[in-house]
């Protein structure tokens with residue numbers, strides 16, 4: 804059956820969404836990066852998705868991927884610019900990774916950014932997560948800032964993509 808990409812619905816399980824994030828981010832924990840999604844509570848999942856658009860990939864009724872789109876995000880000067888949208892809480896179930904689901908999720912958010920009048924879309928990741936930084940760069944993101952957030956074992960690289968000239972997919 805085809806994978807469905809849609810907004811999180813009230814009937815979807817926050818426990819399942821949280822478990823998916825834990826499973827996806829376990830590989831980053833093993834690399835020594837204590838991303839919030841490694842062990843966040845269900846309440847943190849709720850708090851994070853409030854005010855944003857949480858998209859999910861559904862396979863046979865199960866959430867196998869997720870991403871959070873925010874037209875206006877917070878946490879650093881780059882995010883707080885009016886023309887900048889952002890994505891967070893991005894993960895795909897390990898068994899479903901590397902089959903294009905992540906790319907689809909991020910492209911969906913780029914489309915939402917354009918539709919909502921943003922001209923940049925940004926995200927952050929561990930500066931030392933070279934495989935992720937490389938992938939984002941291949942998708943057209945460029946490093947724009949470094950942040951050291953409280954409690955994190957790593958410095959975060961903020962990457963941003965210029966959406967001028969991008970058409971709504």
Ligand SMILES: CC(C)(COP(=O)(O)OP(=O)(O)OC[C@H]1O[C@@H](n2cnc3c(N)ncnc32)[C@H](O)[C@@H]1OP(=O)(O)O)[C@@H](O)C(=O)NCCC(=O)NCCS
Nearest residue numbers: 827828893894895900901902903904905906927928934938
């Ligand atoms: C990052 C993530 C969301 C991407 O989702 P995905 O469904 O695997 O992504 P896709 O299949 O669309 O594309 C993956 C790309 O990354 C590469 N990739 C994925 N995992 C990789 C790994 N462990 N090492 C090296 N490259 C990797 C693939 O080769 C592919 O590159 P390409 O498009 O140039 O061929 C997913 O791998 C994941 O959940 N990772 C763990 C959590 C995470 O890193 N979240 C993001 C934190 S900022």
